Amino acid sequence: xxxxxxxxxxxxxxxxxxxxxxxxxxxxxxxxxxxxxxxxxxxxxxxxxxxxxxxxxxxxxxxxxxxxxxxxxxxxxxxxxxxxxxxxxxxxxxxxxxxxxxxxxxxxxxxxxxxxxxxxxxxxxxxxxxxxxxxxxxxxxxxxxxxxxxxxxxxxxxxxxxxxxxxxxxxxxxxxxxxxxxxxxxxxxxxxxxxxxxxxxxxxxxxxxxxxxxxxxxxxxxxxxxxxxxxxxxxxxxxxxxxxxxxxxxxxxxxxxxxxxxxxxxxxxxxxxxxxxxxxxxxxxxxxxxxxxxxxxxxxxxxxxxxxxxxxxxxxxxxxxxxxxxxxxxxxxxxxxxxxxxxxxxxxxxxxxxxxxxxxxxxxxxxxxxxxxxxxxxxxxxxxxxxxxxxxxxxxxxxxxxxxxxxxxxxxxxxxxx
Amino acid sequence: xxxxxxxxxxxxxxxxxxxxxxxxxxxxxxxxxxxxxxxxxxxxxxxxxxxxxxxxxxxxxxxxxxxxxxxxxxxxxxxxxxxxxxxxxxxxxxxxxxxxxxxxxxxxxxxxxxxxxxxxxxxxxxxxxxxxxxxxxxxxxxxxxxxxxxxxxxxxxxxxxxxxxxxxxxxxxxxxxxxxxxxxxxxx
Numbered sequence: 366x367x368x369x370x371x372x373x374x375x376x377x378x379x380x381x382x383x384x385x386x387x388x389x390x391x392x393x394x395x396x397x398x399x400x401x402x403x404x405x406x407x408x409x410x411x412x413x414x415x416x417x418x419x420x421x422x423x424x425x426x427x428x429x430x431x432x433x434x435x436x437x438x439x440x441x442x443x444x445x446x447x448x449x450x451x452x453x454x455x456x457x458x459x460x461x462x463x464x465x466x467x468x469x470x471x472x473x474x475x476x477x478x479x480x481x482x483x484x485x486x487x488x489x490x491x492x493x494x495x496x497x498x499x500x501x502x503x504x505x506x507x508x509x510x511x512x513x514x515x516x517x518x519x520x521x522x523x524x525x526x527x528x529x530x531x532x533x534x535x536x537x538x539x540x541x542x543x544x545x546x547x548x549x550x551x552x553x554x555x556x557x558x559x560x561x562x563x564x565x566x567x568x569x570x571x572x573x574x575x576x577x578x579x580x581x582x583x584x585x586x587x588x589x590x591x592x593x594x595x596x597x598x599x600x601x602x603x604x605x606x607x608x609x610x611x612x613x614x615x616x617x618x619x620x621x622x623x624x625x626x627x628x629x630x631x632x633x634x635x636x637x638x639x640x641x642x643x644x645x646x647x648x649x650x651x652x653x654x655x656x657x658x659x660x661x662x663x664x665x666x667x668x669x670x671x672x673x674x675x676x677x678x679x680x681x682x683x684x685x686x687x688x689x690x691x692x693x694x695x696x697x698x699x700x701x702x703x704x705x706x707x708x709x710x711x712x713x714x715x716x717x718x719x720x721x722x723x724x725x726x727x728x729x730x731x732x733x734x735x736x737x738x739x740x741x742x743x744x745x746x747x748x749x750x751x752x753x754x755x756x757x758x759x760x761x762x763x764x765x766x767x768x769x770x771x772x773x774x775x776x777x778x779x780x781x782x783x
Numbered sequence: 784x785x786x787x788x789x790x791x792x793x794x795x796x797x798x799x800x801x802x803x804x805x806x807x808x809x810x811x812x813x814x815x816x817x818x819x820x821x822x823x824x825x826x827x828x829x830x831x832x833x834x835x836x837x838x839x840x841x842x843x844x845x846x847x848x849x850x851x852x853x854x855x856x857x858x859x860x861x862x863x864x865x866x867x868x869x870x871x872x873x874x875x876x877x878x879x880x881x882x883x884x885x886x887x888x889x890x891x892x893x894x895x896x897x898x899x900x901x902x903x904x905x906x907x908x909x910x911x912x913x914x915x916x917x918x919x920x921x922x923x924x925x926x927x928x929x930x931x932x933x934x935x936x937x938x939x940x941x942x943x944x945x946x947x948x949x950x951x952x953x954x955x956x957x958x959x960x961x962x963x964x965x966x967x968x969x970x971x
Binding site for chain 2: 714
């Protein structure tokens with residue numbers, strides 16, 4: 366028997382009414398509403414995708430999808446020479462490019478068994494603390510911006526610009542710095558750095574105080590953040606979170622103090638720890654860490670002024686000669702050519718070096734089999750583990766709270782996807 | 784000149800004493816049957832034999848007084864196609880750390896193309912995505928893993944890009960009408 370078109374349509378409608386989709390859309394109490402946040406969404410600050418199953422406004426189940434910004438950096442690390450790969454470290458966590466530069470330089474220096482000079486070390490420490498401040502400013506300001514507090518954003522971004530201007534004076538770039546080199550820094554610091562740093566260290570804490578009067582005791586801010594996204598101490602360790610997120614959950618661990626590198630043991634600073642592990646505590650930890658970074662900056666600036674030694678390590682394997690010598694002396698030109706065309710010969714071996722980045726433990730694991738290229742270059746990114754933690758602990762919170770949790774973790778897509 | 788002022792490791796640090804004791808203990812305990820070595824910054828590398836051995840070592844490190852390992856810093860792998868590190872194709876690397884004693888240990892395991900690894904995500908839940916990444920990049924299968932899918936690459940992607948035979952310029956465009964299997968578990 367042949368069906369008429371009318372009958373077919375009727376049957377299709379009948380079928381679709383029984384289907385799961387139809388039920389999900391029309392049944393008010395059905396808990397299976399699916400919603401997609403991202404991959405391109407103003408609240409995600411990067412290409413992330415949160416697939417949420419909702420019951421009313423409460424998230425019942427989530428799956429996150431990443432990889433939209435995957436550029437194959439680890440594969441590129443096996444193809445490019447050690448020097449060429451420096452530019453890729455800038456694009457990991459692009460809010461604090463200097464820390465990535467320096468962490469990578471440290472790892473390669475460990476492979477070569479080089480100790481850098483004192484002057485270079487103080488410059489690096491200043492760079493690291495400056496970029497930590499910048500990264501925390503971004504995190505706190507954007508987190509407040511997502512919840513509607515626009516003033517904080519304008520107020521703090523002025524100081525971010527000041528810090529970027531100092532970095533620009535040091536290396537000529539603002540965001541993608543490529544400042545560190547293996548065994549030294551590409552430029553020495555400008556003469557006006559100390560004056561600028563002094564001004565910055567005097568005025569920025571005042572701006573922080575003003576920000577705190579706007580946020581820390583603000584009823585709306587407390588209501589939106591206190592008790593939101595609470596992460597217990599056990600969960601924080603279990604999911605391998607690090608940095609401010611770990612410390613906000615009550616774990617007293619900071620690589621700068623507990624596994625010290627460079628001269629952090631000689632510097633007075635406090636490790637900031639909070640108890641509750643919610644968005645409010647993460648905000649408090651980051652704010653206080655900015656103050657501690659200012660303390661470190663002041664001391665480093667003093668040390669740098671008294672360290673007048675050479676900037677570069679006295680090692681012919683890695684030393685990059687001055688441009689004026691390259692153009693005028695034959696041997697220096699050959700040396701320069703060898704370093705940039707062939708690369709540095711790194712002896713076989715491996716190490717894992719981690720530094721305390723603004724988001725957490727930034728680590729590089731390099732396996733060298735000799736020659737100018739790494740055999741394996743692994744980047745340990747804190748955002749990757751934080752995002753995984755969020756996928757597992759977000760169940761039961763509401764959508765606007767999920768956005769504030771996402772902001773408090775400071776997920777940077779460049780670091781997440783590598 | 785080695786490890787002077789600008790060293791990336793502060794030689795006066797208190798954890799280094801414990802790290803030395805831990806290295807010595809690892810050597811005393813395992814150097815008879817397992818290969819033990821120190822890396823460039825004197826951190827211990829222990830080559831475990833197989834998966835059950837790995838679990839035994841991790842269990843021991845979790846309970847021992849000196850180690851008290853409770854934190855997985857990193858989990859990764861690398862290609863051993865030139866067989867410098869052993870006969871098998873890949874090396875799995877477990878970077879472990881203790882938040883209490885600040886001691887770190889690196890465990891390494893040789894694994895072949897045809898072999899399956901076992902997941903450690905029930906010990907360290909953080910290993911979930913890290914193992915997915917290793918599966919995506921190297922094609923090492925982790926048995927017992929709750930959700931072993933690709934994580935960085937598209938699910939339609941064929942091959943494993945971090946293997947040495949995968950050329951850096953080997954691109955894989957997808958046609959618009961190619962079906963995706965998003966959220967389907969297991970991926971058909």
